[in-house]
Amino acid sequence: MxxxxxxxxxxxxxxxxxxxxxxxxxxxxxxxxxxxxxxxxxxxxxxxxxxxxxxxxxxxxxxxxxxxxxxxxxxxxxxxxxxxxxLTQPHTLVVGMQTAVGRALQGPAVARFRSRFPGWTVSLRLVGWDDPTAGLADGTSDVAFVWLPVPLDDIATRVLVREPRWAALPAEHPLAAQAEISFADLADEAFVALPVAAGPLRDFWLGVDARPTPRLIAAEATAADEVLELVSAGVGIALIAEGNARLYQRPGLTFRPVPDLEPAELAVAWRRDDSRDAIHVLVDSIDPA
The missing domain is CATH 1.10.10.10 (Winged helix-like DNA-binding domain superfamily/Winged helix DNA-binding domain)
Incomplete structure (x- = not known):
């Protein structure tokens, strides 16, 4: 059998x-x-x-x-x-990520890592929101930049950046005229959501921690670009980290802070049972300062 x-x-x-x-x-x-x-x-x-x-x-x-x-x-x-x-890729580490990382984290980290492991290659790959572990769960990534929470106990994380959550709105949205937005002002808005497979991460970006009642879901998206395309088209709104609001500026979009929400946490993550020296050197090379 x-x-x-x-x-x-x-x-x-x-x-x-x-x-x-x-x-x-x-x-x-x-x-x-x-x-x-x-x-x-x-x-x-x-x-x-x-x-x-x-x-x-x-x-x-x-x-x-x-x-x-x-x-x-x-x-x-x-x-x-x-x-x-x-054996197949003896000197390569794959770094998964769910969105553009920016924040001056990747470049300096790779440079520091290569000074310790000059013969190694660091490969970056973008993973959809339907895998909130950014490839760690199935072994396709060795290290990952992830947004918390990560739903698996066998993944270790270290928080790199804490950032306020902002609202992404169509540029012509009535709330776009405000300098900042209360989360209560978004109570009746339709949201662009992460897929159900994102688990607690989907709930976090829907603001369920602040308002656990069901939200109107206008659409689902598996990548940041998909989310923002749907927002700019007027399908719905979305929550986004402050740093990503800067990274993803584009015509047709407005970003406004939502100060009464808890901040988002960007972390570096790795599998707890991966004892390779290269993994821990790369993790230690990522300096949030």
Whole structure:
């Protein structure tokens, strides 16, 4: 019997979270998709892994026996993949990011890193908002610039910059005439949202921490440029970090501070179990000052 690694990861996450809702948020997938994959795995195995109860999921006897086996298998695969990838690209680090970073962070950091590792290459890649870990979760990035919160416990972070949240508005929007905007003034506005897969990061950029009632979602976007194109077209408004308001200036857009919101936090992130010296030298090379 063959099982897909993705299904096994879904099984472990669901076993650890005990509910499909929590596991789906952790995995950045929808609840129906996760439930479908779990049932497919159970059919393939020929036995149930979970007993479904009103308060959540409980492992069956077979599921309890399977869990340590699957954990060991996945750990071995992850170690092996990392080792082979290092052979393929032995002197390259991939830095993921969700938006333009700017803030004089990247250039000096790469220069400092290369002074310590002169034969290494630092590659930058843009990752969609549907992966709030910017490639760390699936191993396609080694280090990442991310906006907090990051929903996985096995990712370490260090905050680099704290910035006020601003509102991005169409230039002709009535609120654009104000020097600053209260979040209460945005209560009836339609928002351009990050995808559901962004999890708690989507909620943060919708201001759910300040007003947990549901917001009207006009559209979803997986990249900063998509967000701002939708805003300039008048589809909706969006929240954005102050530094990004400067980086993404363009015709048709106005940015105004929303001072009653908690600031956004830009962080450098890496996998806790990645002990390579190059990773920690690169992280330490990023100086927020």
């Amino acid at each position: 063959d099982a897909h690694l993705r299904e096994l990861r879904y099984f472990v996450a669901t076993a650890e979270e005990s509910t499909v809702t929590a596991a789906a948020a952790r995995l950045f997938v929808s609840q129906p998709a996760l439930s479908k994959q779990l049932r497919a795995l159970e059919r393939r195995l020929g036995f149930d892994l979970f007993e479904r109860q009103s308060r959540g999921l409980v492992l069956t006897r077979q599921g309890s026996a399977m869990l340590p086996v699957v954990r060991e298998l996945l750990a071995a695969w992850d170690r092996g993949y990392a080792d082979v990838r290092a």
